[in-house]
Amino acid sequence: MRMTKKARALEVIERLKKDYPDVKCALTYQKPHELLISVRLSAQCTDKRVNLVTPALFKRFPSVNAFAEADVSEVEEYIKSCGLFHTKAQDIVEMCRMLRDIYGGKVPDTIEELVKLPGVGRKTANLIVGDLYGKPAVVCDTHVIRLTNRLGLSEGKDASQVERQLRAIVPPEEGLMLCHRLVWHGREVCSARSPKCGECSLNDICKNKGAR
Numbered sequence: 001m002r003m004t005k006k007a008r009a010l011e012v013i014e015r016l017k018k019d020y021p022d023v024k025c026a027l028t029y030q031k032p033h034e035l036l037i038s039v040r041l042s043a044q045c046t047d048k049r050v051n052l053v054t055p056a057l058f059k060r061f062p063s064v065n066a067f068a069e070a071d072v073s074e075v076e077e078y079i080k081s082c083g084l085f086h087t088k089a090q091d092i093v094e095m096c097r098m099l100r101d102i103y104g105g106k107v108p109d110t111i112e113e114l115v116k117l118p119g120v121g122r123k124t125a126n127l128i129v130g131d132l133y134g135k136p137a138v139v140c141d142t143h144v145i146r147l148t149n150r151l152g153l154s155e156g157k158d159a160s161q162v163e164r165q166l167r168a169i170v171p172p173e174e175g176l177m178l179c180h181r182l183v184w185h186g187r188e189v190c191s192a193r194s195p196k197c198g199e200c201s202l203n204d205i206c207k208n209k210g211a212r
Contacts, residue, residue, distance in 0.1 A: 008153060008205055016178065016202075018201070023177070024180060027050060033067070036120070039124045039127055040091055041079060041092075043088070043119075057079065064100055064105045065096075068097040068100045076089040088119070090118070091119030098118070122140075127139045131176070138163045138167055138175040138176070139176065140163045141159075141183065142186075143185075143186030144162070145159060146190070146192060148165075150190065150195075150207065152208070
């Protein structure tokens with residue numbers, strides 16, 4: 001029997017819950033602004049690398065105000081190994097200045113306000129409102145886009161387009177955790193170049209099993 005996209009999405013959700021019951025955001029942080037900064041650093045960089053860099057960074061700059069008053073060149077020294085460090089350091093300092101001057105030192109709780117911050121797009125904004133504030137969110141990173149394309153839940157590689165497609169078929173309360181689980185599944189099983197289709201719990205409902 002042919003499954004609708006909504007039915008397939010619900011089946012994917014339930015199976016991944018069993019595979020990854022306790023999954024959460026892979027970035028480590030203690031304060032709301034630290035998650036915001038960590039996500040910015042993760043662009044074209046692994047979460048593992050970011051987690052190695054941020055302890056010293058957050059010790060040196062322990063607050064939004066400290067980052068807002070920081071010398072960009074000093075921030076660069078701490079984040080060089082994350083790549084694109086000139087742009088990332090500038091964004092971090094400027095976003096913290098906005099947090100201090102416009103938002104009273106607090107991280108906004110809406111996507112509309114978050115995307116006004118330097119270096120923050122919808123992917124980052126969705127993660128923040130979902131992980132920090134428990135709001136419905138769909139975080140479309142490269143893993144989520146690749147896997148939902150393969151599973152037949154979305155089409156195309158544009159993150160905003162995929163987000164809209166997923167919001168139409170995924171229950172709002174399931175979106176964030178589905179995305180977290182897809183990220184882990186993408187790392188562990190459904191990799192970009194060598195998907196382990198024989199080990200995949202979604203094999204029988206995947207539209208493109210074996211796809212590269």
